[in-house]
Amino acid sequence: xxxxxxxxxxCPVCVAAEQQLAQALDTSRYQLEVVHLGQEKQRISEAETxxxxxVPALVLNGQPFHINFGASIADLKS
Amino acid sequence: xxxxxxxxxxCPVCVAAEQQLAQALDTSRYQLEVVHLGQEKQRISEAETxxxxxVPALVLNGQPFHINFGASIADLKS
Numbered sequence: 001x002x003x004x005x006x007x008x009x010x011c012p013v014c015v016a017a018e019q020q021l022a023q024a025l026d027t028s029r030y031q032l033e034v035v036h037l038g039q040e041k042q043r044i045s046e047a048e049t050x051x052x053x054x055v056p057a058l059v060l061n062g063q064p065f066h067i068n069f070g071a072s073i074a075d076l077k078s
Numbered sequence: 079x080x081x082x083x084x085x086x087x088x089c090p091v092c093v094a095a096e097q098q099l100a101q102a103l104d105t106s107r108y109q110l111e112v113v114h115l116g117q118e119k120q121r122i123s124e125a126e127t128x129x130x131x132x133v134p135a136l137v138l139n140g141q142p143f144h145i146n147f148g149a150s151i152a153d154l155k156s
Contacts, residue, residue, distance in 0.1 A: 004102070020138045024082070026104040060098045067143050 004030040005059045007047045009038040013070035017056040021067060030060070037076050048073060082108040083137045085125045087116040091148035095134040099145055108138070115154050126151060 006022040008014035018034060025032055037044055037055060047057070051064035054072045058065045084100040086092035096112060103110055115122055115133060125135070129142035132150045136143045 002102075016141065017143060020141055021136065021143050024080075024104060024108055024138060025102050026106075028104075030102055058099065060102060063094065063098055065095060065099050065145050067145055 001031045002029060002061050003059075004032045005050075006032060006034045006056065007037055007043075007052055007059070008034070008056045009071050009076055010036055011055070011070035013068050014056040017058075017067045017070075022058060037073075041076070044073060044076060079109045080107060080139050081137075082110045083128075084110060084112045084134065085115055085121075085130055085137070086112070086134045087149050087154055088114055089133070089148035091146050092134040095136075095145045095148075100136060115151075119154070122151060122154060 004025055006018055008018060022032060035043055037047060050059045050062065052059065052073060054066050055070050056067045058067060082103055084096055086096060100110060113121055115125060128137045128140065130137065130151060132144050133148050134145045136145060
């Protein structure tokens with residue numbers, strides 16, 4: 001199984017990306033974890049280390065994919 | 079089956095998104111079509127109508143998701 005981590009902040013753009021794109025992943029090959037960075041601020045540094053600069057973003061196999069634009073990571077820190 | 083159309087232009091960012099993200103879709107639920115807009119310029123207007131403004135982008139069920147940034151649609155027209 002490949003790890004897939006979907007980082008979001010509850011924004012409308014995030015919700016659409018989660019419902020449409022993250023949920024479209026093949027769950028027989030990918031183990032999906034959904035992380036709300038607004039509620040789990042202690043995981044922001046983990047997202048940044050993976051190269052995530054905005055949400056929503058999907059990290060597949062360690063590689064970050066930013067999906068449309070909801071909010072920047074910097075804005076989530078404030 | 080839900081239609082999934084991946085628009086790209088052959089750029090490195092596009093190739094990574096296709097190999098990692100587009101290929102992660104559940105093919106039992108999604109029918110994936112890959113469109114190279116640099117080679118199939120006649121389909122640029124179709125992508126624009128779907129709301130695609132840059133590549134790589136994945137249109138799921140008519141909804142556009144821009145994945146990172148490779149090139150703008152405007153640049154592909156020139």
